[in-house]
Amino acid sequence: xxxxxxxxxxxxxxxxxxxxxxxxxxxxxxxxxxxxxxxxxxxxxxxxxxxxxxxxxxxxxxxxxxxxxxxxxxxxxxxxxxxxxxxxxxxxxxxxxxxxxxxxxxxxxxxxxx
Amino acid sequence: xxxxxxxxxxxxxxxxxxxxxxxxxxxxxxxxxxxxxxxxxxxxxxxxxxxxxxxxxxxxxxxxxxxxxxxxxxxxxxxxxxxxxxxxxxxxxxxxxxxxxxxxxxxxxxxxxx
Numbered sequence: 001x002x003x004x005x006x007x008x009x010x011x012x013x014x015x016x017x018x019x020x021x022x023x024x025x026x027x028x029x030x031x032x033x034x035x036x037x038x039x040x041x042x043x044x045x046x047x048x049x050x051x052x053x054x055x056x057x058x059x060x061x062x063x064x065x066x067x068x069x070x071x072x073x074x075x076x077x078x079x080x081x082x083x084x085x086x087x088x089x090x091x092x093x094x095x096x097x098x099x100x101x102x103x104x105x106x107x108x109x110x111x112x113x114x
Numbered sequence: 115x116x117x118x119x120x121x122x123x124x125x126x127x128x129x130x131x132x133x134x135x136x137x138x139x140x141x142x143x144x145x146x147x148x149x150x151x152x153x154x155x156x157x158x159x160x161x162x163x164x165x166x167x168x169x170x171x172x173x174x175x176x177x178x179x180x181x182x183x184x185x186x187x188x189x190x191x192x193x194x195x196x197x198x199x200x201x202x203x204x205x206x207x208x209x210x211x212x213x214x215x216x217x218x219x220x221x222x223x224x225x226x227x228x
Contacts, residue, residue, distance in 0.1 A: 004157075033215065033216075035216075040220075041220055041221075042118075042204055042206075042218030042219055042220050042221050043158070043204070043216075043218050044218075045215045045216065045217070048215055056215050058215070090157055090158065092158075092216075099146045099165075099208050099209075100146060100163075100165040100166075102148075102160055102163060103148070103160075103216060104160060105150070105157045105158040105159075105160075106157050107156060107157040108156075108157045110155075
């Protein structure tokens, strides 16, 4: 079975531009979360979506937005990119929002802002 | 608010020796604890989790972890380290209330020498 898939794997953007990252969860998983991992740190929670509704949001500015589609795939959008947005963006999925459910991560999208 | 501490930036061990990677947590409710491993330029791979029940949890690749409620710890262990175990290890916690996001520690680099 396919795991969590993310695209693109690497991208370079210029300050001020906008970026869209895409994620397909494991088949049957309804919950998708996004995390940002800056070099040398642990992943930081950005958003959680479940059944196409935002269920949680981390401490990130309004430049960050996301959505979940009827097929449970998801997009993360970041507007007005800053150098500090350079990071690995990880998508994760789980069957539902149950606390004991395992959260599985994709390989990530490496974003470099120049 | 929930938090995780990984007190060691790096752990060095010789191949064949036992290894321990330390993790302590802080939550106000019941903890749900996870260990993930990250190889260079890759996403996070799930190793094991503690939900309830037996304090010794067994996971992938021969790893296990011991939950200690009184010490609020969840240390990762392996009886005999392999060079291929060299990677970045993250401890994470979900609290038994609120929405189900993961809070990660800053990670511990494990280096296993031949």
